[in-house]
Amino acid sequence: MATVTLYDFYDFSSNDGNGWSISGSNATTINLSDSSHQKTITFSGSFTQSGNSISGTVNGLSLSQNGTSIFTISGLNLDAATTQSKFLGDNQAFKSWLLSGDDTFIVNTKAMGGTMNGYGGSDTLVFAAPRGDYAESVNIVGPTFKPTMGSGSSGQLAKENMSQIVSVQNIETIRFSDSAIRLDSGGNSAKTMEFIGTVAPSLLNDLAVRREILKFFDSGYSMESLCQLALNAKLVPTTNEALAAAVFQNVVGSAAPAGTVKALVDYIDTHSQANFLATVAEMHLNVDVVGIAQSGMSYAL
Numbered sequence: 001m002a003t004v005t006l007y008d009f010y011d012f013s014s015n016d017g018n019g020w021s022i023s024g025s026n027a028t029t030i031n032l033s034d035s036s037h038q039k040t041i042t043f044s045g046s047f048t049q050s051g052n053s054i055s056g057t058v059n060g061l062s063l064s065q066n067g068t069s070i071f072t073i074s075g076l077n078l079d080a081a082t083t084q085s086k087f088l089g090d091n092q093a094f095k096s097w098l099l100s101g102d103d104t105f106i107v108n109t110k111a112m113g114g115t116m117n118g119y120g121g122s123d124t125l126v127f128a129a130p131r132g133d134y135a136e137s138v139n140i141v142g143p144t145f146k147p148t149m150g151s152g153s154s155g156q157l158a159k160e161n162m163s164q165i166v167s168v169q170n171i172e173t174i175r176f177s178d179s180a181i182r183l184d185s186g187g188n189s190a191k192t193m194e195f196i197g198t199v200a201p202s203l204l205n206d207l208a209v210r211r212e213i214l215k216f217f218d219s220g221y222s223m224e225s226l227c228q229l230a231l232n233a234k235l236v237p238t239t240n241e242a243l244a245a246a247v248f249q250n251v252v253g254s255a256a257p258a259g260t261v262k263a264l265v266d267y268i269d270t271h272s273q274a275n276f277l278a279t280v281a282e283m284h285l286n287v288d289v290v291g292i293a294q295s296g297m298s299y300a301l
């Protein structure tokens with residue numbers, strides 16, 4: 001679980017080239033320079049060096065170019081010998097390994113452009129300003145947002161005060177100072193909207209409710225187990241007839257005909273109230289899951 005602070009744009013899918021050599025080291029720092037002596041990578045931690053072999057622990061990593069910091073990574077806890085071996089191997093495989101956990105990427109520059117790749121884990125890209133500050137320049141459905149979020153968690157984000165487009169890959173959450181967007185389309189964001197749409201559709205646009213429901217799915221609740229929780233808390237009627245009528249009204253938007261209520265009650269009798277709720281939710285009758293897949297789901301912090 002690393003925290004990456006970007007002082008300039010850096011594409012973690014890129015290749016830094018080879019020819020790195022140690023330019024200085026002590027018990028807490030190892031500096032490496034590339035063959036052109038323009039880039040410096042600094043590993044920080046606690047180290048013991050014996051010839052070319054390094055042992056100990058890596059806690060941080062930073063890259064600078066011509067004396068200007070590009071990024072720093074903190075929060076690492078890596079075996080130094082393994083890190084050395086990975087670093088000397090394939091360049092991209094090293095970054096994929098380094099960023100395989102749940103990482104936070106803090107944007108501390110306007111010089112963003114290109115691809116942000118979070119690799120494995122659940123990764124968050126953080127912008128410093130409130131979402132409202134970006135309302136005219138970053139709008140998830142507007143002209144300056146490039147709505148090409150495909151399946152999974154890829155997409156593009158453009159800011160007016162960033163002249164270039166930021167593409168994200170393997171980034172699950174984009175966070176502003178006051179709200180966030182979850183990009184894991186088909187995952188917990190869609191389930192959150194399906195659940196609210198079934199249980200309390202008047203709250204679909206409540207960003208704080210979305211946050212609270214999302215927490216349940218993020219912590220491992222299934223749709224059916226969360227529906228059971230809603231029943232236990234009496235968020236929905238608990239007699240079969242009233243439940244069937246209420247859920248039909250919620251997802252269809254009009255009262256259910258008597259025959260339909262009877263058919264739904266028959267379903268509940270042979271399954272369960274929670275199973276009925278979950279089954280209806282996963283039909284996403286009143287939730288645009290395609291739109292969520294394309295644009296993500298906004299929620300409150």
Ligand SMILES: [Ca+2]
Nearest residue numbers: 099101118120
């Ligand atoms: Ca990651």
